Amino acid sequence: MKKERKKKTKNERMEKERERNDWNKRTENERMEQKNGKMKEWKNGEIKYKNKEKERKKERKKEVKKPLRACLRSKLPYLQEL
CATH class of the missing domain: 1.20.5 (Single alpha-helices involved in coiled-coils or other helix-helix interfaces)
Known part of the structure; x- marks a missing residue:
């Protein structure tokens, strides 16, 4: 028997796409800082360093x-x- 996948709604797909785009907009330094724990938040284009x-x-x-x-x-x- 094959399991049926739950279809994602349009909102869920769009949200996932937005997250991907945000990650692509960041510079390499910002990505590394986030991985190292220096960047606290990335919401609505705001960066808060901690x-x-x-x-x-x-x-x-x-x-x-x-x-x-x-x-x-x-x-x-x-x-x-x-």
């Missing part, structure tokens, strides 16, 4: 500042005003 390393560095700086300031305040009286 570099995870930069965010991690910012978080680390925030974590380091708080305990360091507390330590300095206790040891140096002129830094207590901070």
Whole structure:
């Protein structure tokens, strides 16, 4: 017995075609960046870059500042005003 395939509707075919066209419009660099995880979104022609390393560095700086300031305040009286 042969299985019958479900026919795709026109909307489904058009949607698939649009996705293919979007991918073809991108440059090679954009494709590579997306694969590497730097590109977050590609919707309606908008590209939003999200570099995870930069965010991690910012978080680390925030974590380091708080305990360091507390330590300095206790040891140096002129830094207590901070």
